[in-house]
Amino acid sequence: MARINENFLKLPGSYLFSEVAKRRKAYAKEHPEADLISLGIGDVTLPLTPTAVSALHKGADEMSRKETFKGYGPEQGYAFLRSDIARVDFGYRGVRIEPDEIFISDGSKSDTGNIGDIFSPDNIVAVCDPVYPVYIDTNAMAGRAGNYDHETGKWDRLVYASGTPDNDFVPDVPELYGDDAPDMIYLCFPNNPTGTVATRRQLKKWVDYALENEAVILFDAAYEAYITDQEIPHSIYEIPGATECAIEFRSFSKNAGFTGLRCSYTVIPKALEVGGVSLNSLWNRRHNTKFNGTPYIVQLAADSVYTPDGAAQTQALVDHYLENAGIIRAGLEEAGYSVWGGVNSPYVWLRTIDGMSSWEFFDYLLKELNIVGTPGSGFGPSGAGYFRLTGFGSRENTLRAVERIKKGKLV
Ligand code: MLT
Numbered sequence: 001m002a003r004i005n006e007n008f009l010k011l012p013g014s015y016l017f018s019e020v021a022k023r024r025k026a027y028a029k030e031h032p033e034a035d036l037i038s039l040g041i042g043d044v045t046l047p048l049t050p051t052a053v054s055a056l057h058k059g060a061d062e063m064s065r066k067e068t069f070k071g072y073g074p075e076q077g078y079a080f081l082r083s084d085i086a087r088v089d090f091g092y093r094g095v096r097i098e099p100d101e102i103f104i105s106d107g108s109k110s111d112t113g114n115i116g117d118i119f120s121p122d123n124i125v126a127v128c129d130p131v132y133p134v135y136i137d138t139n140a141m142a143g144r145a146g147n148y149d150h151e152t153g154k155w156d157r158l159v160y161a162s163g164t165p166d167n168d169f170v171p172d173v174p175e176l177y178g179d180d181a182p183d184m185i186y187l188c189f190p191n192n193p194t195g196t197v198a199t200r201r202q203l204k205k206w207v208d209y210a211l212e213n214e215a216v217i218l219f220d221a222a223y224e225a226y227i228t229d230q231e232i233p234h235s236i237y238e239i240p241g242a243t244e245c246a247i248e249f250r251s252f253s254k255n256a257g258f259t260g261l262r263c264s265y266t267v268i269p270k271a272l273e274v275g276g277v278s279l280n281s282l283w284n285r286r287h288n289t290k291f292n293g294t295p296y297i298v299q300l301a302a303d304s305v306y307t308p309d310g311a312a313q314t315q316a317l318v319d320h321y322l323e324n325a326g327i328i329r330a331g332l333e334e335a336g337y338s339v340w341g342g343v344n345s346p347y348v349w350l351r352t353i354d355g356m357s358s359w360e361f362f363d364y365l366l367k368e369l370n371i372v373g374t375p376g377s378g379f380g381p382s383g384a385g386y387f388r389l390t391g392f393g394s395r396e397n398t399l400r401a402v403e404r405i406k407k408g409k410l411v
Contacts, residue, residue: 007143012150016133016378017041023362024372037397037404039328039389040372042192042346044257046320046394048301049313052256055304059297073293076284077104077265081299084306085265089250095237101269101280103287104294104302106262108222108251112186113138114290115218115247115266118282119184126159126174126182130193130379130386132220135186153381162382169194169340169349170202173209181213187236188220190227193379193388194349195325195341197232203239210245216274217246222264225255225318227344243269247279252302254321254346254392256314263294263302321346324398325391331402332389346391349376361387369404 013019020040028036048056062068076082082099090097105111113134125139136155139145146157154160159182161171169191174182187206189198198206210217219236227234236246248267252258268280294302304310329342332350342348352361358375365371365387376386391398 005141007141010145010148011137011140012148015137016374019378020362020372020374024366027366034370036366036370036372037393037401038372039393039398039401040374042254042390042392043259044254044317044321044392046257046317048257048261049304049310049317051304051307051310051313052261052301055300056297059300063297070296073296073299075288075291075293076100077102077294078296078299078303081303082265084303085250088306090235090237090267093234093238095235097237097243097267097269101267103266103268103283104299105264105266105287105291106294107253108220108249108264108266109134111249111264111266112218112220114286115283116142116144116184117286117290118279119216123183124157124159124177124180126161126185126215127380128171128187128191129160129162129381130169130376130383131186132188132192133379135218135220136380153377153384160380160382163191163194163196164382165338165340165351169196170198173205181209181215183213183215184218185210185215186218186220188222190223190345191341191347192220192223193347193374193376193383194386195343195345195347195388196349197227197229197344199231200233200239203233203236207236207239207242207245211241214274215245216272216279217242219246219248221248222251223254223345223347224250225314226322226346228322229344232344237267237269243271245272247272252305255318256302256305256310257317258298258302261298261301263298320395321391323391324393324395327398327402328389328391331406335406335408342391348389348391350387350389352376352385352387355385358384358387365405369401369408371401371404 082102086097086099145155159174159177161174163169163171224234236242251264270280272279305314325342328348332339338351340349358377362375374388376383
């Protein structure tokens with residue numbers, strides 16, 4: 001008799017963004033007249049850049065001719081993209097990453113979710129709280145999270161590093177799990193969901209902690225393009241020692257608007273070993289076995305980001321969303337909310353009003369103001385009483401949403 005992976009049965013409720021979409025849909029069905037504005041999931045709204053579009057056309061033309069047609073590509077990604085990433089994303093910042101330390105993939109959600117394949121199911125995992133739910137849910141599926149406690153909203157085998165207003169939502173290194181330090185540590189900066197960033201000093205503390213405890217940091221830098229502050233590191237590898245203890249995830253979704261096209265990459269330095277085994281070669285083995293590569297034409301489009309025109313057009317997309325986030329932040333502040341993020345990040349994090357729970361505030365925004373956002377408690381227990389809005393909406397909708405929030409009613 002076949003048996004299922006029973007860890008899936010331990011997962012509480014549905015995936016956060018599916019739940020938000022479900023509630024939005026139900027409300028829209030009951031109120032077809034409602035003019036809903038979505039500032040919930042961090043999905044982009046501007047079209048691809050002209051440079052990316054012409055790369056897609058070029059790729060499609062190549063695929064249509066016998067002489068230039070391409071079948072399977074290298075599982076790790078085409079050399080042209082891997083070398084441009086190494087040269088620009090890291091080389092320009094004074095960080096040496098080799099092309100063969102870069103694995104092109106179809107999304108940071110997949111990669112941060114799949115990376116657990118190369119780690120022992122017994123590892124102790126630490127997460128920041130609040131946190132992007134993929135890190136927790138995928139570890140729960142693998143059996144690393146233990147059991148979920150509905151009272152506390154925590155998994156009993158995970159270590160939580162709490163983000164609070166006191167630490168400006170940049171958690172300090174976590175407590176031990178029993179006598180043990182965590183083996184795998186998920187960090188995300190600029191942070192999803194709080195929009196806060198970690199300074200060099202703060203990141204150094206995590207890197208030193210990982211080196212000292214022989215832990216691996218899984219650093220999600222999907223939002224690095226939003227960093228405007230010169231002092232804030234874009235990559236964990238800007239911190240000395242990080243190539244020996246960290247894996248980094250990057251995405252083309254939030255800078256170049258590839259949420260629908262799908263392209264990302266993961267960096268695993270060859271210096272990173274666990275128990276004398278290279279994680280680069282383990283991931284390579286996993287990638288070769290389970291993945292047949294990101295489509296050629298998508299990689300061409302991703303590579304166009306590294307041309308002068310592509311870089312300028314991509315920056316214009318980022319600037320647009322960043323400006324949206326600034327508009328939301330300023331509007332919320334004017335309306336008297338306590339707010340974080342929205343400066344080096346497309347996400348704005350706010351404290352709910354009148355002691356409302358995150359889901360009560362979700363209902364208030366949905367039903368009274370016809371705005372869809374994301375409840376902070378969906379990102380973990382420390383998110384309770386908080387709420388996330390994104391700068392990824394259209395400018396028009398962002399302005400209209402902010403007007404509604406400032407007036408506390410539909411306008
Ligand atoms: C989010 O809203 O947190 C993100 O869009 C989710 C994702 O990138 O998968």
